Amino acid sequence: MPASTCPACKNTHTAPLQHAGVAVAKDGYRFDYCNNCGLFYVEPMPSDAALHAFYQDYHKSRQYQAKLHSKIKRARKRIRAANRWRRRGDFLDVGCNVGFAVAAARSLGFQATGIDVDADGIAAATAKFPDCSFEAIGIEAMAARGERFDFIYCSEVIEHLSRVDDFLQGLAAVMHSQSLLFMTTPDAGHCSLSKNFKALVTWDSVRPPEHLLYFSRASLNAALQRNGLRVKRFQFSTKPTLKVLIQKA
Numbered sequence: 001m002p003a004s005t006c007p008a009c010k011n012t013h014t015a016p017l018q019h020a021g022v023a024v025a026k027d028g029y030r031f032d033y034c035n036n037c038g039l040f041y042v043e044p045m046p047s048d049a050a051l052h053a054f055y056q057d058y059h060k061s062r063q064y065q066a067k068l069h070s071k072i073k074r075a076r077k078r079i080r081a082a083n084r085w086r087r088r089g090d091f092l093d094v095g096c097n098v099g100f101a102v103a104a105a106r107s108l109g110f111q112a113t114g115i116d117v118d119a120d121g122i123a124a125a126t127a128k129f130p131d132c133s134f135e136a137i138g139i140e141a142m143a144a145r146g147e148r149f150d151f152i153y154c155s156e157v158i159e160h161l162s163r164v165d166d167f168l169q170g171l172a173a174v175m176h177s178q179s180l181l182f183m184t185t186p187d188a189g190h191c192s193l194s195k196n197f198k199a200l201v202t203w204d205s206v207r208p209p210e211h212l213l214y215f216s217r218a219s220l221n222a223a224l225q226r227n228g229l230r231v232k233r234f235q236f237s238t239k240p241t242l243k244v245l246i247q248k249a
Ligand SMILES: [Zn+2]
Pocket: 006, 007, 008, 009, 010, 011, 034, 035, 036, 037, 038, 039, 219, 222
């Protein structure tokens, strides 16, 4: 079987994720590992139809209704830490779910907008935060309109995507030269996690087909660079979460 192409760096120095010569799987899904950048990912990727069917039953927005207040508080803290000198401007949350980060940004003085492809989440967000603007649209379609934002927030989204390049190019297209993008995703390279693949896939962030891509600093960097973006800085995290500030290349 030919090696797959790494979604992050486009290298083909990839191989099935194995432990002691046996392929490692979780919930019936197998993974490939990129020897160039360190990304591991679901391989083969589920089809668009399979992913669509999965998300029909996902009810993510309901799950996220819980602990809304503490989520707003955490988002406020993250937005403030990323914007020490700047507290105004146009804010966009990509994959905003029920809108807690959008509400947080508005309370800090931003003109705040949230987008999500999940129409149920957008309906819930609109009802909950009527002072903010929400739209059920993907970043690629948003980018086609030519709008630009000063601060873009994208938390726990990129690991869900089967087509990461289209998404990152969409993000780059809504940024100007001074825009900041704050992104979070699970950190498969975190020092607290096992380097043994069999043990690593027991990590609760390994959730195929919900999570398809498992980044580390190097692999996220590779994906960003190929799509017109660059890391400004990785923020330290005690938990296995990448928190990164990104600018246009
Ligand atoms: Zn790679």
